[in-house]
Amino acid sequence: MAANDNNILIEVKNLKQYFPVGSGLFANKFLKAVDDVSFYIEKGETLGLVGESGCGKTTTGRTILRLYEPTAGKIIYDGVDITHADMMPYRRKMQIVFQDPYSSLNPRMTVGDIVGEPIDIHKLAGTRKERTEKIIQLLECVGLNSEHANRFPHEFSGGQRQRIGIARALAVDPEFIVCDEPVSALDVSIQAQIVNMFEELQEKMGLTYLFIAHDLSVVKHISRRIGVMYLGKLVELAESYELTFHNVHPYTRSLISAIPIPDPAVSRKKKRIVLEGDVPSPLNPPSGCRFRTRCPYADKLCAEQEPELVEVSKGHFAACHHLDRVAD
């Protein structure tokens, strides 16, 4: 999808992640969580990934970090194929911030030890004093202070815990962070604090993000480009402005029209494209285009043939057989 460019930090080619389900006789059944997804992320940019629950966005993020072993496809980090590489050196470069700030921190460890663990594993501090200094510096970097190092996670609010999770990810001085729904569990007023912090850290440390969320308003705010996923497939990928205002895929259209706008005059006028039915089970996805069961434009072709991701304008990709009909 992308030309060979040294500006690209991460490239994913035809990534597939199938999970075996059932046991005994049924063990040969697979849940295709991510099915043939390709994209790249440039250095210092934020790529947003949106979609509804079960669309495979989280799995994509985790597979890139090799928290799951990919079924097929390639993951290329900074020009090196890491699909089967030893990950230890790469863990210093690639980190993750999890969705749930309540369950992703060990309740028995102090905040200092949580943030210090990656420092210990990668032997980034020579002396005890150096380690403590590093931890304090990290905590201050995310808006906490040195007193917090001796406390336990349960003493903190959701927003503060998410800050601890971010400090832990920053401990190894990474280049790339997968942010897996980092603000979904937070209150609105706290959400903005964390989103701003992600932006400031990116500016300061030149980080590259893969920002996964179901809330398109947040993703649009933080990302330069956005990919939309549906049932394990990437259906549209474009720059955020382009994707929000000139989207072409019928799923993206309905997704965007379904988002309530916090402005009464706008939302009263707005016509929603309400989709029929539910997302089909990924265990048994529809043939051809996976969106066809809920798509107002679907016809025979959609059932028979899977649409390819094609470039509709520069840097804007979409997978649909009927782009010409959807456009107007």
Place this chain on the structure above:
Amino acid sequence: MSKTLLDINNLKVSFFTPAGEVKAINDISIRMEEGDVLGIVGESGSGKSVTAYSIMGLIPYPGRIVSGTIEFNGHKIHEMTEKELQDIRGNEVSIIFQDPMTSLNPVYTVGNQIQEVLFLHTKMDKKQAYERSLELLSLVGINEPERRLKQYPHELSGGMRQRVMIAIALACEPKLLIADEPTTALDVTIQAQILELMMELKKKINMSIILITHDLGIVASMCDKIAVMYAGKIVESGTADDIFYNPQHEYTKGLLKSIPKLNKKEHEKLVPIKGVPVDMLNPPAGCPFAPRCDSCMKICLRKMPEYTNISDKHICACWLLQKKGYEAATGGDR
């Protein structure tokens, strides 16, 4: 001519926990007319759900109403016994909970659960109740209602379950439907379906709705009136236009600035509200928002401001609007 349906006056609800008294609702008044859609917005712990439970008479132990009155459709809810409450719950006032996964009983079929309400509140026989439950399921947009009636909740998707919850809530055509974060657990395309459905049904059977949510987008599109809650108090209330276009309270203003807007073309930096939500065990003495407020004055820390009437329906509790009263209280010194 609309009639007052719900009148809450100076309600205080506290939870008496081992760690101390938590004033979950601290002196709120709400008035609703028939056919109104009222949105209650606020963050977690602001008391919006407890407000809903109070109207249903469902405040969980160790909470109870400390003072104040709740009058609903001619009933004095605050004085009613459990048995009397059971007569109106599900009949005149119904509630939909946030989590459709846990609010249905897993060991009864969908049909059983809808018909249970009908047997409790009407004199329908089995056949009539069956017919009515079929009708309800088609009303909430579930296809193949005959098959669905025989299914158990685990066989249905989240959106489907929330539809069943709505069918149960609507079984007796209530005057008031309380929706407590009805779509928080659902995906946005399903959320759009459910919200659309609620508005359609509202028109069809002319009920009133209280919509409790933290999503300002949802209240903007659905509600006539909005009450903004913070730490057990209604800090501002007014029409949707008042709240969105003429917010007066610093908290409301802060909330509106802190949400990213999808319809804005240029990249605007978000302005977060600094600090953390109040600790409800040790709330500040004055205005609960004072510790996070940029325009905080001395008096804000000491005393809770009275409401100021901005316009007919728009009220707001903030000292900035009460300069006069403030000057009188302090003798003019800042």
